[in-house]
Amino acid sequence: MRLALPQPFEDLGHTADVGVRVRGATAEEALARLVLAFATLASGGAGVAAEREERVAVQGGPGHAGSAVALLRELLYRLATEGLVPAACEVLRVDAAGAEAIVAFGRRDPVRHAEGADVKAVTWHVARLEREDGGWVAQAVFDV
Numbered sequence: 001m002r003l004a005l006p007q008p009f010e011d012l013g014h015t016a017d018v019g020v021r022v023r024g025a026t027a028e029e030a031l032a033r034l035v036l037a038f039a040t041l042a043s044g045g046a047g048v049a050a051e052r053e054e055r056v057a058v059q060g061g062p063g064h065a066g067s068a069v070a071l072l073r074e075l076l077y078r079l080a081t082e083g084l085v086p087a088a089c090e091v092l093r094v095d096a097a098g099a100e101a102i103v104a105f106g107r108r109d110p111v112r113h114a115e116g117a118d119v120k121a122v123t124w125h126v127a128r129l130e131r132e133d134g135g136w137v138a139q140a141v142f143d144v
Contacts, residue, residue, distance in 0.1 A: 007033050017144055019142070025135050042119055048086070049087065049106045053103065059097065060098040061097060067096065068129040072122040073122045117144045125141045127140050
């Protein structure tokens with residue numbers, strides 16, 4: 001399932017950082033929604049025009065949560081080094097060994113995305129990607 005911005009997410013109300021929680025019918029859908037929540041934070045909710053697509057694969061673990069953190073850290077690296085923000089995401093696979101996704105990237109515009117958070121790190125604090133209530137829940141806390 002390919003998802004694009006905007007996507008809903010819950011604010012975890014973390015005191016010092018920014019935490020988000022999303023839900024999906026599958027682990028892949030939940031992780032795609034988590035990627036797009038990260039993109040919303042980075043862009044301040046302003047639209048991101050996709051310029052290119054790329055297959056992104058990461059080694060993960062421990063567990064699904066570790067694979068989610070690894071994917072988010074790779075996307076944060078691309079934001080920090082190339083100014084790329086995910087505009088759409090389809091997670092092809094996520095398990096305890098890693099994750100693979102097709103991500104459509106757009107450029108972060110310093111004016112248009114000025115309200116975006118300066119995300120510095122993806123933390124392990126309360127990171128989740130697990131079954132819950134017949135579906136999947138994913139959450140992450142970002143150091144800003």
